[in-house]
Amino acid sequence: METKHAVEALAALAHPARLAVFRLLMQAGPQGLPAGRIAQAMSLPPSSLSFHLKELQHAGLLDSQQQGRSILYMARYETMNALLVYLTDDCCGGNPCTPVAIRKTPARATRQAAKPATKAGARA
Secondary structure (H helix, E strand, O other): OOHHHHHHHHHHHOOHHHHHHHHHHHHHOOOOEEHHHHHHHHOOOHHHHHHHHHHHHHOOOEEEEEEOOEEEEEEOHHHHHHHHHHHHOOHHHHOOOOOHHHOOOHHHHHHHHHOOOOOOOOOO
């Protein structure tokens, strides 16, 4: 990945809504999600969502596909992987290592376990 493309990808992800959309699509897997489901999950109006999806697509982080009356959006895993390689290319002083981004760290496991079971986080 060239520096110019890395900067474009990082700039696209440097917005809370776009980062949340990208993470949602990463979780959805290769089949992606229709725009309506993304808007519902993110509580974004269609015009705002369209803007954010366009920015992510322009940066090469998303693909889209027409399916009937809907447009499906999918994360481009190859771009994300290329970005991680770019960011960690000179990691560890040239010694082989596993980039921190792909290791399951105790802090990440703790955050995942601490997530509330319900969206509202209602207490009994």
